[in-house]
Amino acid sequence: MDNAAGGQARLTAYRSGLLYFIGAPSEGEHAAVHCEDGLLVIEDGRIVAAGDYARVAPGLEADVPIVDWRGKLIVPGFIDTHVHYPQTDMIASPAAGLLPWLETWTFPTEARFNDPGHAAEVARYFLDELQRCGTTTALVYCTVHPVSADAFFTVSHARNMRMVAGKVLMDRNCPEALRDTAESGARDSEALIQRWHGTGRQMYALTPRFAPTSTAAQLGVCGELAQRYPDVFIQSHVAENSEEVKWAGELFPGHRSYLDIYDRFGLLRPRAVYGHCIWLDDDDRRRMRDAGALAAHCPTSNLFLGSGLFDVARARQCGMHLALATDVGGGSSFSMLQTMNEAHKIARLCGYNLDAQSMFYLATQGAAQSLGLAGQIGTLAPGAEADFIVLDPQATPLLARRTSQAGSLEELLFAFAMLGDDRAVAATYVAGRRLHVRSNEIMQAQTERVVAWV
CATH class of the missing domain: 3.20.20.140 (Metal-dependent hydrolases)
Incomplete structure (x- = not known):
């Protein structure tokens, strides 16, 4: 089952879109690691694998539970x-x-x-x-x-x-x-x-x-x-x-x-x-x-x-x-999403375009790097502490309408930054344990739905 309060599996996987950074987007076009259909594998509060579902899933034992977050995007906390x-x-x-x-x-x-x-x-x-x-x-x-x-x-x-x-x-x-x-x-x-x-x-x-x-x-x-x-x-x-x-x-x-x-x-x-x-x-x-x-x-x-x-x-x-x-x-x-919103606008007033990938980087891997905590937090890379969140591109009617037309990762993240707030956070996990789930019956039912890999 999902690593929520009251029950923890030693090894659990999460199927969803995945996004994290291995460098600053301003310094190269391959800074983002993005899997549209990804699998994140957690063991004892740490990340042991992250990547495309088709690549990672065959390596799992048949009894490893997979929490289904398809249609969402998992990013570092x-x-x-x-x-x-x-x-x-x-x-x-x-x-x-x-x-x-x-x-x-x-x-x-x-x-x-x-x-x-x-x-x-x-x-x-x-x-x-x-x-x-x-x-x-x-x-x-x-x-x-x-x-x-x-x-x-x-x-x-x-x-x-x-x-x-x-x-x-x-x-x-x-x-x-x-x-x-x-x-x-x-x-x-x-x-x-x-x-x-x-x-x-x-x-x-x-x-x-x-x-x-x-x-x-x-x-x-x-x-x-x-x-x-x-x-x-x-x-x-x-x-x-x-x-x-x-x-x-x-x-x-x-x-x-x-x-x-x-x-x-x-x-x-x-x-x-x-x-x-x-x-x-x-x-x-x-x-x-x-x-x-x-x-x-x-x-x-x-x-x-x-x-x-x-x-x-x-x-x-x-x-x-x-x-x-x-x-x-x-x-x-x-909300760090609302913070990104205002950061972008301030940059524009100063004549600078602060792109969405850079803002997500600054709120995750970039901050961890500058704090001397790279490899521990701010990433989905194997070995890191399993602090991650699930973002819902359909959290509000307007966000859903805009993200349904996103043709790139930048467009998707920009919509989250401009239109998102706490409602866009479907769930928050700390050291592999779910500490928050968005409180409505539909989201609660989906969070508890676990599918076994076939």
């Missing part, structure tokens, strides 16, 4: 590289811009996360929402409270999801209820690293919120932790808003740029992920490239808060590592 789980309940809150939005909505909402029960309840809802939208890995901001990170990791670990998260560091320019110190922030972060980094599929991220809310002392000890634990992640914000850039310059005089602040404290390196990166120049873009750091492009958030337009063309010309992110609650949707 989406990777969201920048999102705030405590902001779930304040999504779509009105404000005049980034800084007043933080003061009016964000800080009061996050102050409630000193309550472990509240933190756990929001974490459960947040992960439910990610699964519903097809996101299987995310880089997640908790709050300044260590219990917020403990609650998140506890819920994620119970679901066996590969998540990256961290306690926020803030020791100035924030409400007292959300303020730690350089010493307490470092102590709490190190304890969380030792408790959670590498526990199951959980991974830790050192998380200074952004330079204006941390003193030089706090960024300094954060840099020391980054050196002591080189395999942990770093996540923060940079150059999101022009007023924020000016403020950072006033607080840290003598630095070449906002990005230079982080670099001076040893926070620019592989596995460092910086949200937004809108107001960088080419020198900073190349600096991020050379450091192996990743820019998390947050299109729905940037449009919602009026922060600016991320220049994909300049990022690519400078060789900057790039991935996509929702940035909920500044972002207005948990």
